[in-house]
Amino acid sequence: MRIGFLSDIHANREALDACLKHVARHGIDRLVILGDLVGYGADPVYVVDRIAELRETQDAIVLLGNHDAAAIDCVTTGMNQYARDAILWTHDELDAAQIEFLRGLKPSFEEEDRLYVHSDATAPGDWRYITDAAEAERSMRATSKRLTFCGHVHRPQLYHMTATKPAIAFKPQTGQPIPLIGNRKWLAVQGAVGQPRDENPAASWGLFDTDKSEFTYLRTSYDIESAAGKIHAAHLPQILAARLYIGR
Amino acid sequence: MSRQQLRTGDVLDGFTIGEKLHAGGMASLWRVTKPGIDFPIVMKVPTILDGEDATIIVGFEMEMMILPRLSGIHVPRIVAVKDFAQQPYIVMEYIQGHSLLKTLDDAPLPPDEVARIGAKVAVALVDLHRQNVLHLDIKPSNIMMRESGEAAFIDFGLSRHLALPDLLEEEFHVPMGTGPYISPEQVLHNRTDPRSDIFSLGVLLYHFATKVRPWGLPRFNRALRARLWRDPVPPRKLVPEIPPWLQEILLRCLEPNPEKRYPTAAQLLFDLQHPEEVRLTERAHRMEQSGFLTTLKRRFRSAAMDNQQPQEVGAKPATSAPIVLAAVDLSEGMEDLAEALRIEAGRVLHFVPGARLACVNVLKLNRIALNYPLDAEGHNIHVSRLVELKQWARPLGLSAGEVTFHVLESPDPATALIDFAKSNNADQILICARGSSNLRRYLGSVSSQVVAQAPCTVTVVRLRSSNDMAVEDVAEQADEAPAAQA
Numbered sequence: 001m002r003i004g005f006l007s008d009i010h011a012n013r014e015a016l017d018a019c020l021k022h023v024a025r026h027g028i029d030r031l032v033i034l035g036d037l038v039g040y041g042a043d044p045v046y047v048v049d050r051i052a053e054l055r056e057t058q059d060a061i062v063l064l065g066n067h068d069a070a071a072i073d074c075v076t077t078g079m080n081q082y083a084r085d086a087i088l089w090t091h092d093e094l095d096a097a098q099i100e101f102l103r104g105l106k107p108s109f110e111e112e113d114r115l116y117v118h119s120d121a122t123a124p125g126d127w128r129y130i131t132d133a134a135e136a137e138r139s140m141r142a143t144s145k146r147l148t149f150c151g152h153v154h155r156p157q158l159y160h161m162t163a164t165k166p167a168i169a170f171k172p173q174t175g176q177p178i179p180l181i182g183n184r185k186w187l188a189v190q191g192a193v194g195q196p197r198d199e200n201p202a203a204s205w206g207l208f209d210t211d212k213s214e215f216t217y218l219r220t221s222y223d224i225e226s227a228a229g230k231i232h233a234a235h236l237p238q239i240l241a242a243r244l245y246i247g248r
Numbered sequence: 249m250s251r252q253q254l255r256t257g258d259v260l261d262g263f264t265i266g267e268k269l270h271a272g273g274m275a276s277l278w279r280v281t282k283p284g285i286d287f288p289i290v291m292k293v294p295t296i297l298d299g300e301d302a303t304i305i306v307g308f309e310m311e312m313m314i315l316p317r318l319s320g321i322h323v324p325r326i327v328a329v330k331d332f333a334q335q336p337y338i339v340m341e342y343i344q345g346h347s348l349l350k351t352l353d354d355a356p357l358p359p360d361e362v363a364r365i366g367a368k369v370a371v372a373l374v375d376l377h378r379q380n381v382l383h384l385d386i387k388p389s390n391i392m393m394r395e396s397g398e399a400a401f402i403d404f405g406l407s408r409h410l411a412l413p414d415l416l417e418e419e420f421h422v423p424m425g426t427g428p429y430i431s432p433e434q435v436l437h438n439r440t441d442p443r444s445d446i447f448s449l450g451v452l453l454y455h456f457a458t459k460v461r462p463w464g465l466p467r468f469n470r471a472l473r474a475r476l477w478r479d480p481v482p483p484r485k486l487v488p489e490i491p492p493w494l495q496e497i498l499l500r501c502l503e504p505n506p507e508k509r510y511p512t513a514a515q516l517l518f519d520l521q522h523p524e525e526v527r528l529t530e531r532a533h534r535m536e537q538s539g540f541l542t543t544l545k546r547r548f549r550s551a552a553m554d555n556q557q558p559q560e561v562g563a564k565p566a567t568s569a570p571i572v573l574a575a576v577d578l579s580e581g582m583e584d585l586a587e588a589l590r591i592e593a594g595r596v597l598h599f600v601p602g603a604r605l606a607c608v609n610v611l612k613l614n615r616i617a618l619n620y621p622l623d624a625e626g627h628n629i630h631v632s633r634l635v636e637l638k639q640w641a642r643p644l645g646l647s648a649g650e651v652t653f654h655v656l657e658s659p660d661p662a663t664a665l666i667d668f669a670k671s672n673n674a675d676q677i678l679i680c681a682r683g684s685s686n687l688r689r690y691l692g693s694v695s696s697q698v699v700a701q702a703p704c705t706v707t708v709v710r711l712r713s714s715n716d717m718a719v720e721d722v723a724e725q726a727d728e729a730p731a732a733q734a
Contacts, residue, residue, distance in 0.1 A: 160413055162306070170413035178412055179316075182309035183332045213331065 002027065005190050005206040007034035007118070007151025009051075010067065011041030011090065012194025012244075013230075015203040016050065018222035019193050026207055026218070031058060034151040034190060035065025035107065035118030039083060040240050041194055042230035044071070044090045048098045064105035065118040065152065066127040072103050078127075082237040089236060112210075115145040119152045129153055130189055137167035140185045147180055148187040149206070154197035156204055156217045159187040177214040188215055194227075195240075201247035254278060254293060254335075261330065263291060263339060271295075274307060274405070280339060282327075288342040289327055293335070307405030309415050311338060314404045317412075318379055321398045322372035343402065345395050348388035348452070355459040356487050359494045362457045363520045366497075368399040369449055370517035374673050376401065377442045377513055382408045384439060386448035387429045388455075408439045427466045428455075432504045435472045443506040446516055450501025450509075457494065458486040462502060476504055477546035482534045492532035493523045499531040504546075511569030511602045514673035518571060518604070518652070521672065527648040569602030570675030575665050575698070576609050577680055578636050585680040586640060589709045592678055594644055596707075605644070605651045607637050608668055610661040630655050662697035669702055676705045 004023045009016050023031070037051055038044040054060040067087065070076050074091050076084040094102075107124035108117035115121055120128045120139040129152060130136050136159035139148060161167035162184045172178060180186040191204025198204075202219040209215075228241035254276075258265045266279035273295060280291045294308040315338060316326050325341035351357070351365065369391060376383060383390070385406040392400045406424050408414055416424055416439065423435045429451045431444035438444075454462045462480035466472050483498055484490045497519050503509045510516040519526045526532075538546075574593050576586060597603050611633055633655045641651055658664035669677055681695040699706045 158413065160415070162418070165418040168413070168417050173411050176411045179313050181312055181331050182415065183305055183336075184309070184415075 001029045001210045003030045003032055003208045003210065004028040005032050005034055005116075005149055005188075005208065006193050007190035007205075008036040008065070008154055008192035008194060009033070009038075009041075009047055010036055010192065010194035011038045011044040011047050012203075012222075012227050013041070013043035013046045013050075014223045014227040015194045016047055018220050019203050019205045022218065022220040023205065023207075028207065031060035032109075032116050032149065033060060033062045034116060034149065035063040035105075036067045036151065036192075037062075037065065037102070038071050038090045038094075039065075039067030040086050040236075041227065042234045042236060043227075044093050045095075045098065048094065048101060052098075052101050061109055061111075061116060062105055063109060063116060063118050064102070064107045068102045068105060069107075069125075072099055082239055086236055086240060089234065110145060113146040115143045115148045117148065117150045120150060121148060127152065130157075130159075130187070133159060133167040133169045136169070136187045136189075137161055140167060140187050146185055147208075148185070149190065149208070150187065151190045151192070153189050154192040154195055155189065156191035156198060156206075157189040158215075159189075160184050172217045174217055174219050177209075177212070177216045179213055180208075180215050181213050186215075191217065191219075195244065196247040197243075199247050201245055260291075260335065260337070261328070263289075263328075265291070274305075279342065282339075285327060287325070288344065289339055290342045292338045292340065294337075305336075306415050306418075308336065308338075310407060311404045312336070313412055313415070314381055314407050314409050315340065317409065318376070318381060318404075320375050320379075321394070321396075322375045322400050324400065324402060343392045343394060343400050345393045345400075348391040348393065348399075351393075352388050352455065355456050357456050359457065359489070359491055362453055362494060363497075363523060365456060366449065366453045367517055367520040368393070368397070369452070370513050370520060371673075372399040372401060373445055373449065373513035374517060377445070380410045382410070382439070382442050383445050384408055384424070384434065384448075385426055385429070386445050386452065387426050388452060391452075410440065414439060423469060423472055427472065428461045428463060430472060430475075431506075432476045433506060435476065441506050442512070443509045446501050446509050446513060447503075447506070449513075449516070450498055454480065454483060454498050454502065457490055457498065458483050460486055473550065476550035477543055479504075479538050479543075481537055485535050491523070492528050493519075493526040495534070496526050496528050496532035499534070514571055514675075515569060515604060518606070518672055522652060522654070525652040525654075569604070570600060571604050571606060571672060572596055572600075573606045573608055573665070573669050573672070573674040573677045575677060575679040575694075576607055576637060576640055578609055578633065578640065582680070582682075584711055585682070585709065588711060589678055589680050590640065590643060592707060592709050596676065596678065597644070597646070597650070603650075605641070605646060606654060606668075606672065606674065607641050607651065608654045608656060608665065609633050609637050610664050611655055611657045612661055613657055613659045630657070662694045662701070665694070665698055666701050666703075669704060674704055676707065677702050678707050678709060680709045 006019055031054055033051055037047050051062055055062050070079065070087045071090045074088060076087050108115065117124045120130050121143040122128060122138055130139055131153060140161055156172055158170045158172050158178065159167045188206060190206050191198060193203050193205060196204050200219065201224060202221045205218055207216045207218060224244050228244050231241035254265055256265055256267060263280040263282050266281060268276060268278050269290065270277040275292050275294050278291045280289055294305045312329050316329055324343055327339040330337050383401055385403065390401060390403045392402055394400055423430060425434045429448040431447035433441050434444055451462055463475050480502055482495060484495050501509055574589060576589060593605060597605060611629060634653055637653045656664045656668060677698060679695045679698050681693065695708055699708060
């Protein structure tokens with residue numbers, strides 16, 4: 001089975017559509033949306049509807065992210081000013097059905113030897129970040145699953161560890177299939193679809209082939225001008241548009 | 249993890265287990281068969297005792313990662329890989345031939361034989377590095393000479409794929425390699441430099457040439473450090489018959505600083521195949537090891553190199569320090585084109601550090617008539633061509649190590665150029681195309697055949713022409729061969 005992972009879409013319609021097109025070209029059997037459908041971007045309505053449709057028609061697995069959770073009841077604890085402004089705006093944009101869709105999402109999902117989670121395995125609803133090997137190790141030790149796929153950080157990064165040694169970080173190359181094999185656990189942090197922060201502005205997604213046990217980080221360019229223009233038009237904080245161009 | 253104990257006669261995933269060929273601390277090796285596979289195969293199974301520290305199988309994990317991603321005659325063909333979920337194993341081609349370990353019994357070998365074996369292994373290294381993999385455990389027992397003559401590497405347990413995670417990074421506190429062969433940078437825990445394989449090949453060839461290991465058989469990790477500061481005994485001191493060119497090659501491979509070694513396996517191969525073109529430096533004539541003070545200084549300096557962090561992977565090994573072949577036409581009336589070719593060569597070399605220029609001229613032989621080595625005035629044609637070739641390159645101002653000269657003799661210049669490019673692993677060919685004409689288009693030209701069949705990038709150099717015909721011809725050629733720039 002070929003699984004496509006999309007994380008941190010952040011209401012970026014152009015990036016989502018570009019990724020879905022790219023996904024279709026690669027041919028996949030299942031989609032997993034790793035949370036943060038909304039927040040930051042100017043198209044929360046379109047993105048929520050599109051993802052709901054994918055769950056309906058293609059049996060996509062859809063997880064809750066911290067921005068989605070915040071948008072449900074406008075609880076923005078721990079968020080910076082820009083994120084908070086965007087959440088309040090997003091909440092007003094969404095209708096009751098869309099809010100209910102978000103409310104129905106869970107922060108993690110397990111299947112076979114895989115854990116899907118927005119943030120980390122120690123406490124999926126506490127939204128901890130995995131930014132280094134020690135944090136990745138903490139998460140891998142908290143699950144019995146061999147493979148973890150998560151988002152939240154907006155920077156593609158891969159970690160692996162054996163039972164007796166500390167975890168190791170690896171910076172993956174785009175398009176290079178990496179075998180997640182051996183007598184060890186792996187944790188693949190996805191890049192962001194809608195707001196990349198690894199200094200590469202292209203939208204990011206991941207492809208896992210369960211037969212070969214190979215994971216590939218992929219990128220696709222999208223119409224940043226349109227996405228940024230809509231952020232300006234919605235009077236959302238300017239920085240949310242500017243950072244799309246530089247991927248930071 | 250529960251494992252079944254394999255026995256001769258068992259069937260596992262369609263493979264019938266045959267005789268046990270080897271049982272080691274890391275893995276056991278079984279001859280196996282499977283219907284539909286018509287070449288000899290073996291199954292490698294890691295030795296895992298329940299409850300034992302899992303680190304002994306990291307090498308097996310590396311092989312599972314790397315081997316299926318390799319192809320070509322210089323590695324074993326992979327048939328199947330089974331992950332740790334059940335019984336882990338790798339089924340691969342059983343390479344028929346002999347390991348270089350046997351050849352060691354005959355050392356010291358004659359210099360030409362050392363160069364011949366070195367060239368075979370260098371060809372295999374070029375291919376491996378092109379696939380983004382460093383072997384990092386080059387030694388006689390890990391090199392098989394196929395019955396068909398090619399060298400093939402086995403045992404990739406310490407190898408590194410530069411685009412994949414290094415599973416051995418976690419074993420960071422121990423230098424990983426085989427005592428006599430390990431490179432200084434591996435001693436310092438750097439596993440990202442293709443030139444480490446060149447160092448180990450140098451140790452192997454030194455041993456073949458002298459029957460002596462340059463740093464003996466170090467038993468402790470501390471003793472491995474000697475190669476950071478102690479230069480080996482010059483091979484010619486041990487075996488006076490060794491010519492200066494071979495000592496130059498061996499000692500250049502064994503430089504403690506990778507920057508001073510051959511930048512690529514292709515460049516080492518080039519020297520092994522063209523002894524007469526090896527640029528001799530002080531290394532070639534050295535008859536003593538460095539003195540006490542120099543060694544002491546190096547030793548102090550090496551002490552500061554400890555505790556290095558894992559290195560970032562640099563440029564792809566295959567793209568650095570290219571070999572550029574200039575096909576020089578020395579015929580009368582072609583002076584302007586020859587100059588245009590020289591200008592192009594100058595541009596390429598200017599922008600690419602470490603590039604090496606091979607100037608090639610083909611002396612066309614008649615297919616039927618006898619060929620006389622002397623011209624009408626009694627000059628040796630081959631020698632006079634060589635002189636002209638050197639004359640052509642002089643304005644480029646290249647030093648002896650950056651340029652070599654070759655006069656090929658063949659009735660078919662295009663094929664001769666292509667063969668030379670292949671056997672020397674040229675990365676780019678610069679070739680002139682004469683003016684275009686309909687006749688030339690239909691009969692074909694040397695340059696168009698080279699463009700069509702070359703194994704690498706080809707740049708076609710042409711004199712600017714106002715002739716419309718020429719433009720059309722160029723466009724057509726570019727369509728056929730995207731690698732060519734006209």
